[in-house]
Amino acid sequence: MKLPLGVIVFASGRDAERLVAGVPAAARSVREARRAGLSVCWVTAGAGWEPSAATRAEIDRLADGMDVHFGNGSALAVEGGFDRVAMIPGDRQPAAEAILRAIAEPDGITQADLVQVVPQEEANQVAGRMTAQGAESSRRLAAAARAVVRSTAKPTDGIVSRHLNRPISQAISALLLHFPGIRPVHATVGTGLIAAAMFASLLFWGATGLVVGAILFQAASIFDGVDGEISRATFRSSPAGAKMDSLVDAATNLSFLLGVAINLQMRGEVVYATFGYAGLVLLASGLVMIGRAAARSQAPFSFDVVKDHYRRQGTNGEPSRLMQGLTYLTSRDFFALAFALLIAFGLAPLVLALFAVAAGGWLVAVILALRPTQA
Template sequence: MSATAPLCILFASERAANSLVAGIPAAARGMMQLHKSNAKHPVVIAVPGGWEPSSLCRSELERLAPGTVLHPTDSDIVEAAGWIGGAAVQSMTDDEMRNIADSWTDVVAADVAGLNQAAHRIVASTGKPGDGIVSRHLNRPISQAITRIVLRWPGARPWHATLAAGLVGLIMLACLLFGGAAGLLAGAALFQLASIIDGVDGEMARATFRSSARGAMMDSLTDAATNLGFVGGVSYNVYMNGDQSAGLAGALACLILANGSAMLGWQSRRDDANFTFDGLKHRFGARPSRIRQWLTWIAMRDFYAFAAFVMIMLGGATLLLYAFAIITAGWFAVLCAFLPNWKKPGESS
């Protein structure tokens, strides 16, 4: 066999080779890694009978493996130095890639059904270790189901999901400001929906290798605006319906939340880190304990969005606003206690 014979990533059909999530992005990353591990061999994507890459396929390969030349190949006629099934390329270790010696007959070509199963596993792995208890058990399963559906559209991008979450937030605010008692209930349901949709953009980004600092910043800003809109909208709704004291308590909570969020955003920029409002959560959990873990969970959006939804549905909007005021004041006090000794990531304490 020629020393320059190609390493072949094998798909069962043209449709499979052009597929998104488990197909092209994984194959592109595989091509890049195989180039690093086996520099003496070219890498090709092969399909029995040959195939024609779609424009999306070519753009994804250029994005994920820049500079790599795509060679669409007929697996029936190519002489290969090694074969790898397209669905397996994403899970291979470096050692496995360096020691590819499989024959074509030993490799399972990636068909559409197998790639769909692999895509399901990829999306299922997009949860984050820092997910709260509500997100882990309720929000994430629903958002991942939405992500799997959205990713069937080749043109879907994470920012579409961010925009959708922002639009839900705007509708929520309109319901709270102008909908009266019915609007209060609708706003609570929409806030919980926004909390669920909030996970979709990150899942899409991780599943298709599109994570970016700008995308994370837009997601954080949308979340913060929706949070403030909800607290302020509920406060206005309750105030206008006759409970001025609770409405004022909620307005105070909204003001504290806005100031604290601005401080966290400003601090993240001072740290030369990606723009985020999660700095306090990360530092508060640096020395974990059961109490700290529960306090962190309670302060996370997935928990308070769901708790607010339940309380409002049960007629507890007034109690909710007092609770928001107390909890937000405590959160702000902790923030102020941490800020004087705030260390940049990587600095010793």
């Protein structure tokens, strides 16, 4: 069956160029039409509308080679031999699956998204009806943006991240995605700046700096989710970005623990500071082992290699409840909040003691996980 021509209809150029979670609505709709398999697509948003240079660049990026035109698509339907036209309401931002359902339906319509597949001679009439319903387009586009941001959560989120960090980071992401040109790297740099302020507080503000540093460590843990949310919302995920994010995460974690140890040492708590330094040595040893194993196998470096190994040891590829519990307890979102609370209650020495024990256990887990690789 030949797929129909796609015609994406907006009530106005303003609606077509409105940012929906960081991406112009027209570009986001074009991407879904391409994912649905349509080879040719028109975008119409009122007489004489042409996309701005920024919107056109985003359309080109997300069209991925699909033939995209602007204006009334009915003439091309005839010239291109299309006997059917998929009328896609841009303000409803239907997903590719909804477009495919409409194509497969006998009457060519999905009630949820009002995607209609009609004979080419009816296309202009249907487009007129869609445009007339544009009074609600602003509300619909705002709802679509909220849905996109909500979808950026990860199934692997820990308990703290799911119930505390993620709601806050998504609120921050939703705000930042209103700004044209926002990129994941901007959020990654933001996390790095929070980490730098955290380390400075731990080094120079004594007991007060310890509390401020703990608060900033938790803030960095929350803000760390923003770059990933922006990348998923704007379709800008990349191996280089993921690697940079992982490096900033590691630097933040290490600088926090090192800063707490130095802070306690400067205040005469030498024994507890030593726990921190020992934990850092154990942690560094494990990271070196992971890095060497990755270099030998020519695989990308990943901090998740231990989790992945023990996940595979579970039933049907699912980790045991014990492993799930340990994963939650050793995840950054959990220990950042736990350490912040312990320090707030004056238990900073306990933080480093717990860290040293956890680092020793983690090193043993790394050795056991990499043993097959080394054999």
